[in-house]
Amino acid sequence: MTKTRAAGRTVGGLRTLSLQAPAVTLLLLWMIVPLAMTVWFSLQRYNLLMPEMTGFAGLENYRYLFTDPALWTAMGNTLLLVGSVLAITVVGGTLLAVLFQQEFPGRGVARVLAISPFFVMPTVSALVWKNMMMHPSNGVLSWLAESFGLPAVDWFSSLPLTSIIIIVSWQWLPFALLILLTAIQSLDDDQVEAARMDGAGPVAIFFFITLPHLKRAISVVIMIEMIFLLTIFAEIFVTTSGGPGLATTNLAFLIYIQALLDFDVGMASAGGVVAVILANIVAIFLVRMVAKNLES
Amino acid sequence: MTTAKTKFPATAERMPPQAAGVSPLRSAFARRLGLTALGWAIACLIFFPIFWMVLTGFKTESAAIADPSLIFSPTLESYIAVQERAGYFKFAMNSVVVAFGSTLAALLIAIPSAYSMAFLPTRRTKGTLLWMLSTKMLPPVGVLVPIYLLFRDVGLLDTRTGLTIVYTLMNLPIVVWMLYTFFKDLPKDILEAGRMDGASTLQEVCFLLLPLTLPGIASTGLLSVILSWNEAFWSLNLTSSKAAPLTAYIASFSSPEGLFWAKLSAASTMAIAPILVFGWLTQKQMVRGLTFGAVK
Amino acid sequence: MATLQLDRVTKSFGDTHVIQGVDLEVDDKEFVVFVGPSGCGKSTLLRMIAGLESATSGDILIDGQRMNDIGPADRGLAMVFQSYALYPHMTVEDNMGFSLRLAGVDKPARREKVREAARILQLEPLLDRKPKALSGGQRQRVAIGRAIVRNPGIFLFDEPLSNLDAALRVQMRIELARLHEELDATMIYVTHDQIEAMTMADKIVVLQGGVVEQVGSPMELYHHPCNRFVAGFIGSPKMNFLPVQVVEADADGVGVRLPGGDVTRVPVAGEKLSPGTPLELGIRPEHLVLDEAQGPLSGEIQVLERLGGQTSLYVRMDDAMVTLMADGDIAHCVHDTVRFGFESHRAHLFDAEGLALPSLEKHPLAGLRRQDNRVASDANGA
Numbered sequence: 024m025t026k027t028r029a030a031g032r033t034v035g036g037l038r039t040l041s042l043q044a045p046a047v048t049l050l051l052l053w054m055i056v057p058l059a060m061t062v063w064f065s066l067q068r069y070n071l072l073m074p075e076m077t078g079f080a081g082l083e084n085y086r087y088l089f090t091d092p093a094l095w096t097a098m099g100n101t102l103l104l105v106g107s108v109l110a111i112t113v114v115g116g117t118l119l120a121v122l123f124q125q126e127f128p129g130r131g132v133a134r135v136l137a138i139s140p141f142f143v144m145p146t147v148s149a150l151v152w153k154n155m156m157m158h159p160s161n162g163v164l165s166w167l168a169e170s171f172g173l174p175a176v177d178w179f180s181s182l183p184l185t186s187i188i189i190i191v192s193w194q195w196l197p198f199a200l201l202i203l204l205t206a207i208q209s210l211d212d213d214q215v216e217a218a219r220m221d222g223a224g225p226v227a228i229f230f231f232i233t234l235p236h237l238k239r240a241i242s243v244v245i246m247i248e249m250i251f252l253l254t255i256f257a258e259i260f261v262t263t264s265g266g267p268g269l270a271t272t273n274l275a276f277l278i279y280i281q282a283l284l285d286f287d288v289g290m291a292s293a294g295g296v297v298a299v300i301l302a303n304i305v306a307i308f309l310v311r312m313v314a315k316n317l318e319s
Numbered sequence: 320m321t322t323a324k325t326k327f328p329a330t331a332e333r334m335p336p337q338a339a340g341v342s343p344l345r346s347a348f349a350r351r352l353g354l355t356a357l358g359w360a361i362a363c364l365i366f367f368p369i370f371w372m373v374l375t376g377f378k379t380e381s382a383a384i385a386d387p388s389l390i391f392s393p394t395l396e397s398y399i400a401v402q403e404r405a406g407y408f409k410f411a412m413n414s415v416v417v418a419f420g421s422t423l424a425a426l427l428i429a430i431p432s433a434y435s436m437a438f439l440p441t442r443r444t445k446g447t448l449l450w451m452l453s454t455k456m457l458p459p460v461g462v463l464v465p466i467y468l469l470f471r472d473v474g475l476l477d478t479r480t481g482l483t484i485v486y487t488l489m490n491l492p493i494v495v496w497m498l499y500t501f502f503k504d505l506p507k508d509i510l511e512a513g514r515m516d517g518a519s520t521l522q523e524v525c526f527l528l529l530p531l532t533l534p535g536i537a538s539t540g541l542l543s544v545i546l547s548w549n550e551a552f553w554s555l556n557l558t559s560s561k562a563a564p565l566t567a568y569i570a571s572f573s574s575p576e577g578l579f580w581a582k583l584s585a586a587s588t589m590a591i592a593p594i595l596v597f598g599w600l601t602q603k604q605m606v607r608g609l610t611f612g613a614v615k
Numbered sequence: 616m617a618t619l620q621l622d623r624v625t626k627s628f629g630d631t632h633v634i635q636g637v638d639l640e641v642d643d644k645e646f647v648v649f650v651g652p653s654g655c656g657k658s659t660l661l662r663m664i665a666g667l668e669s670a671t672s673g674d675i676l677i678d679g680q681r682m683n684d685i686g687p688a689d690r691g692l693a694m695v696f697q698s699y700a701l702y703p704h705m706t707v708e709d710n711m712g713f714s715l716r717l718a719g720v721d722k723p724a725r726r727e728k729v730r731e732a733a734r735i736l737q738l739e740p741l742l743d744r745k746p747k748a749l750s751g752g753q754r755q756r757v758a759i760g761r762a763i764v765r766n767p768g769i770f771l772f773d774e775p776l777s778n779l780d781a782a783l784r785v786q787m788r789i790e791l792a793r794l795h796e797e798l799d800a801t802m803i804y805v806t807h808d809q810i811e812a813m814t815m816a817d818k819i820v821v822l823q824g825g826v827v828e829q830v831g832s833p834m835e836l837y838h839h840p841c842n843r844f845v846a847g848f849i850g851s852p853k854m855n856f857l858p859v860q861v862v863e864a865d866a867d868g869v870g871v872r873l874p875g876g877d878v879t880r881v882p883v884a885g886e887k888l889s890p891g892t893p894l895e896l897g898i899r900p901e902h903l904v905l906d907e908a909q910g911p912l913s914g915e916i917q918v919l920e921r922l923g924g925q926t927s928l929y930v931r932m933d934d935a936m937v938t939l940m941a942d943g944d945i946a947h948c949v950h951d952t953v954r955f956g957f958e959s960h961r962a963h964l965f966d967a968e969g970l971a972l973p974s975l976e977k978h979p980l981a982g983l984r985r986q987d988n989r990v991a992s993d994a995n996g997a
Contacts, residue, residue: 042435045428046495047447053488054454060465119361127355133362136597139369142598144549146569147587151372154580161384163371170449197365201606212379254458257551261570275460281462283556295461306456442629508700511667516714516765517688530704550966 053151058299064292071286084293094182094294096269098301104188104273105252111192112248113241120237121229123200124207129196134204141197145257152190153179183270185261190258195251199244206240207233246309253302274298369591376584383580399493407586410568414590416479417564418547421486422540425494428487430536433498434524438510448499451492459489459552470557471490479562482554486547494543497608501535502528538604548594565590617678617691617768617801619664624673626659626825633659635825636673641769641818646795649805650812651822651848657805658773660822664803665694665771677769679711688714693762694771697778699754701746701761707733707944708742711761720906732763735797752783759791760944763798772804776811788814804813811850813837821845831981838978842920843873843969846897852927855896855937859964861885861892868975869964874932877911881962883972897963900927900938903955905945919949928953 043149068080088094123134140148157162157178167177178186210233218232256275265272265280272280278298282291363370375383377393401407405522436444466485467476505528513527529536551566558567569590572583598605619641626634633656641647649657662668664675666687675682684691703712708729709716715725733739736756748755755775762770772791776784792815795802806812811831812819821828821836821844829836829845840846846854859871862878869877869885871894881896888894903912914932921943928939930953939955947953964972 033483039435039439039441042431043447046432046451046491049428049488050451050454050491057462057465057469058457060469061462063463064464110600122354122358122361125358126349127358127476129355130358133358135602136362136366138602139366139595139599140594141550142545143369144551144566144569144594145592146551146566147372147591148368150569150572151368151587154583155371155375156368163367163387166387166574167544193365193368201602205603205606243609250456254460254552256460257555257566257570260551260555275458278460278463279556282467288464288468291464295464296460298458299461302456302458302461303453306453309456434708506698506700508696508698509702511687512694512696512700512761513713514667515687515692515694516761517717518713522717527702531702542940 051211061292061295061299064288065296067289067292068172069288069292071288080289084289088290088293088297091267093272093277095295097272097274100184100269101253101273101275103184104191104255105249106190108191108252109245109248111188112195112199113244115192115196116203116244117234117237117241119196119200120203120207121233123204138197138201140194141201143194145194146261148194149190149258149261152186152193157186178268179263183267187255187258187262190262191252191255194258195248198248202240202244203237206237210236231232249305249309253305274301293294360575367523369595372584372586373588375580376588378581378584380579380581383584397579397581398589399581401586401589406568407589410563410565411590413479413482413558413562414548414564414566417482417486417562418544420479420483421490421547422543424483424487424541425490426498426536426540429491429494429498430524430529433502434528436495436499437502437505438507439465450498451495455489455492463552463556467556477558477561477563482557482562482564485557486550487554489550489553490543490546493546494539497539497542498532498536500608501532501539504535534604535608538601541601542605542609545594545598619769619803620672620674620676620679621660621664622676622955624660624663624675625671626656626663626668627671633825634663634671635693635942637825637827639820639827639830641801644799644801646792646802646804646815646817647820647822648812648816648818649803649822650807650809651828655822656825657807657822661694661771661773661803661805664769665692666690667694688717691768692771693765693767693769694773695755695762695775696760697774699746699758699778701754701757703746703815706743706745707738707749707757710746710757711764714765728764728766729760732760735794736760741765751779752787755779755787759794763794767800769801769803770798772802774806774852776806777808779990784811791815804950809851813849813911819849821848823848834978834980835982837975839971839980840963841971842896843895843897843965843971846963846965846971850899852900852938852940854899854963855903856965857898857934857935857937858897858930859896861888861894861896863890864888868959869894872962873911874934875911875913879911879962881959881964881972882975883964884975885964892949893967895965895969897965898905898957898961901940902957902961903939904957905941905953906956907954910956912956913952913954916947916949916951916953919947926959930955 065084066080066082068078068083070303119137123130123137128131154162158167158181159165159175159177162178164178168175176182214232214236215228218228222250223231255273256279259271259273259276260279263271265276269277274294275298278291281287281294285291371387374389376397377395378391379394381392382388430464436448470476470481475484509531510523510527513523518526548564549566551570554564554566555570558564569583569587572579572586617641621637621639624634624637625632630917636785637660649660651657659668663670666682666685666836677690677692702713705713708726711729711732712725715728720728729742730739733742736759738753738756738760741749741753741757746757749757755778758775765981775791779787788811791802791804795815804811804815816833819836820830822843829841831839833849836845836849840849843856847856857874859873861869861871863874864885864887866886868880868882868965870880872878873896904910912932914930914937916928917931918929920927920929924943926941926943926945926947928941928947929939930939941947960976963974966972971983
């Protein structure tokens with residue numbers, strides 16, 4: 024009898040194992056090999072411009088990194104960027120979802136227009152905003168400002184990070200709208216009607232019925248956006264290249280500068296390790312949140 | 320008829336008194352009008368940059384940098400110019416091959432894995448899923464240096480194969496997750512009925528699971544194509560000329576000498592049009608998978 | 616042609632013991648019903664027989680052969696699922712022929728077998744439809760048809776009627792009984808509905824908490840429930856329970872004091888009980904009779920439901936609520952006080968553990984099986 028049990032379990036386990044093995048192994052390699060190499064490089068003196076300078080550096084790279092004010096600026100920029108975009112897209116997405124849930128003529132087309140930016144590649148959207156919207160002399164925004172007699176704003180030199188935030192929010196607002204709209208549509212009409220019978224007005228319905236119903240969907244939006252926002256790169260690359268100064272340099276871009284422009288592999292790797300640690304801190308919270316979703 | 324006549328005033332009496340002077344019909348009409356105007360205004364506002372880009376693509380270079388105007392004589396000269404720059408098709412081809420190749424690979428690896436997670440769950444399943452997701456949170460910049468060096472050493476730098484491998488691994492966690500969500504929605508009974516009918520695991524997957532979850536698989540694949548098509552971190556860092564996809568091509572317009580807005584717009588329009596149309600057609604399905612089951 | 620034996624079968628999910636050592640014998644061509652409240656393990660037990668779940672320990676034998684390690688398709692079984700589990704992308708004909716297709720049966724032979732099953736179930740006009748285009752009852756029949764096509768030794772049914780409306784359920788119940796006779800196969804049927812169990816079973820297996828409470832024919836369970844759980848579960852409306860005390864006990868029965876003070880003698884074995892022992896007396900609503908003159912029990916009518924032919928009275932006694940089935944023509948009103956009683960051989964006594972004191976006389980129908988029924992009527996005819 025004991026034998027059967029053992030046999031049964033092994034067979035089932037083997038089957039599960041063999042089916043999952045390819046995906047798990049690949050992801051494990053993808054994660055561990057480069058990560059181990061990053062950690063290794065971060066402890067080395069390794070600059071491609073100075074091939075003669077090699078050897079174990081200990082924590083020297085980290086010391087340089089942590090005493091370099093650029094790191095803290097970049098970290099601050101990263102958090103500011105992620106935080107602002109999240110706030111804008113979640114709040115805006117919720118409001119838009121409520122709006123596009125209402126019946127009005129042409130709603131379907133309006134919805135499709137509103138979600139379009141999500142499908143536009145980041146290099147394109149960054150270039151369109153940089154050249155055609157926010158250009159100081161020929162952009163649509165400066166033209167609008169001038170027509171109202173206001174001074175034109177040179178977005179990328181006077182409000183660099185704000186400009187990036189606007190572009191990124193424009194890209195991700197539709198995503199939040201898409202998910203939250205789907206969630207709102209799954210709200211039981213009976214619930215809304217029952218609330219109306221109880222005397223709830225539209226505002227009360229929003230806060231007491233709709234918003235609680237959206238809680239899980241909002242957590243999904245935050246999680247997915249976080250994954251992508253922490254590593255924003257292309258938008259900065261094609262608009263400001265991290266400048267002016269370090270004003271729009273986030274962690275991803277800082278490491279890029281060090282690795283591929285300064286060729287300092289050791290320093291770049293140390294930055295990478297910091298980025299990974301930062302992401303993991305965020306991930307712990309996010310994964311908990313999703314785990315909750317999984318359970319129910 | 321008589322009953323209806325006698326009943327109607329009785330109901331009307333019980334209704335709450337309307338505010339004096341405002342006909343309920345007119346206020347409902349005004350509300351609807353306001354809603355329609357607001358919905359369309361916001362949709363147009365969000366869509367405007369894309370609209371403007373498409374429009375600019377049909378302008379001459381001089382009209383493109385002139386004061387914004389809707390009135391101009393449309394021309395295809397930018398499209399022709401972009402076509403003539405032989406580069407465009409090479410980049411587009413790279414995008415197609417890499418996006419579809421990586422999607423196909425990711426699906427092939429993910430389907431067995433998602434199948435076993437959805438239908439043969441063990442105590443570790445949830446942990447494995449969350450772990451996969453957490454690899455997605457690993458910032459690519461953290462592993463950029465080793466991947467770059469690794470690719471350089473094995474000759475994968477600036478090759479389609481290299482980029483395909485990276486995209487496959489990049490999208491694998493999300494593909495597994497989405498497939499898992501769709502698979503889990505399939506009633507377990509149907510697969511068990513198949514097993515009772517004598518289907519092997521392979522037959523179960525081919526005759527029952529795949530046909531029944533085809534819409535879900537399609538939308539998963541589509542999202543993977545979109546993410547790969549629009550990806551700009553790896554493509555900018557791992558390719559230079561031979562294997563560079565459209566994201567890199569478009570990014571080349573960010574350099575000062577590339578200030579040809581009409582051509583940029585024409586190229587961008589061609590780069591995003593297929594994905595935009597795909598996205599419009601499949602947004603509903605795609606989003607359902609992306610909510611990870613948090614929204615039905 | 617198939618028999619089934621379960622030998623100390625258990626099933627655990629981690630620390631949860633869903634099935635705790637079940638022994639069972641199912642004879643050839645028997646109609647066995649597993650019944651019990653939800654979560655009692657009846658479906659798990661069925662799925663273990665089907666091979667969809669593995670047994671943690673114990674043996675499952677079909678026709679004397681150990682089946683634990685044999686796949687579901689090779690056990691000579693067919694199963695009808697609660698949700699029907701039809702393949703939504705296949706026509707009725709393809710649904711029914713799927714197992715044959717997998718087994719490599721060629722198309723004409725497949726077609727013939729499917730037509731045969733469709734004829735039995737009157738599904739012929741629907742063969743080209745997809746499950747979406749069928750009504751609930753039709754889907755149910757297709758699911759049964761899919762099982763028939765496999766020509767199994769044992770049919771397994773997992774709450775097959777629970778998704779149908781009441782009228783259709785009665786109709787399908789009759790149809791299943793007819794099929795059982797026509798197909799001459801062993802059938803194992805899971806339900807939580809004791810009426811389905813009573814009407815269709817040769818043998819009922821009452822399960823609770825992963826343990827078999829009692830196995831027996833419907834009449835045996837009705838007349839001689841072995842414990843309080845089975846007594847309460849079988850029969851509708853539910854059996855009433857009253858607290859009583861032993862007054863005297865001898866070889867002819869046990870005398871107990873009823874809540875009203877009267878003493879009644881119940882013919883059960885309980886010689887060793889000492890006076891003063893508290894017991895529970897069980898009496899079915901249909902066995903309580905109004906008796907304004909001498910009824911030993913009394914109470915106030917709280918609710919009165921007139922069904923036409925019968926009237927259900929819900930009566931509040933001092934420390935219990937009892938249900939009473941009375942004639943449809945009684946003139947009582949709510950809040951009337953009524954007196955009622957019962958024939959003492961109709962009563963059951965349960966000890967502190969809930970076990971029934973065994974009846975001294977066996978009910979004449981308790982041993983009856985459905986096959987016997989036919990024999991009996993034949994004998995009458997002759």
